[in-house]
Amino acid sequence: MAKQFKERRRYLRVETPLKIRVIHKDKIIAETTTKNISPLGLRFETSDKSLKIDDPLEVQIEIPKALNPVHAKAAVIWKNKPSTENGSLYDVGCGFTKIEEDNKNTFLKFFCDLLYEQAKEIDKKGDK
Numbered sequence: 143m144a145k146q147f148k149e150r151r152r153y154l155r156v157e158t159p160l161k162i163r164v165i166h167k168d169k170i171i172a173e174t175t176t177k178n179i180s181p182l183g184l185r186f187e188t189s190d191k192s193l194k195i196d197d198p199l200e201v202q203i204e205i206p207k208a209l210n211p212v213h214a215k216a217a218v219i220w221k222n223k224p225s226t227e228n229g230s231l232y233d234v235g236c237g238f239t240k241i242e243e244d245n246k247n248t249f250l251k252f253f254c255d256l257l258y259e260q261a262k263e264i265d266k267k268g269d270k
Contacts, residue, residue: 155180156256161204162186163211166197176203181253183216183237191232193218199236205252212249215240 159175164186171190178185184201197218202211216236223232241249 154257155185156253156260158256160184160206163202164188165200165202166190166193177233179253181250183219183235185233185235187231188234189229189231193221193232193234195220198239201236201238203249205248208248208252212245213242214238214245214249 155178157178159177160179161175162172162184163170164172164174171193172186172188174186174188176184176186184203195218199216199218201214201216203214204211216238218234219237220235221232223230
């Protein structure tokens with residue numbers, strides 16, 4: 143009998159590549175794209191091996207059609223290295239600790255629009 147997998151995630155994540163800049167201790171450690179986002183955090187890759195759980199981060203997120211990036215404070219929730227190959231990147235999950243109100247509205251509207259578009263695509267597939 144197969145062992146059932148229990149999902150630990152509490153919030154929906156959407157796989158979408160958003161350009162981000164991640165700053166740790168006043169140093170840019172990543173200029174990359176997100177692997178996924180949720181209303182409470184995001185996942186990205188970095189070559190920086192110094193990151194530890196609970197380390198504070200500053201994250202600047204480029205939202206399409208927004209005039210300015212969303213600025214958020216975050217903390218490292220988990221970090222792993224999926225490959226042992228030299229030069230492979232670390233996967234990092236971070237949770238937002240603070241987003242300014244005007245930035246929060248921009249980010250959450252974008253997230254809701256993504257969910258809406260995904261739901262429409264799923265609905266179209268169901269009609270076929």
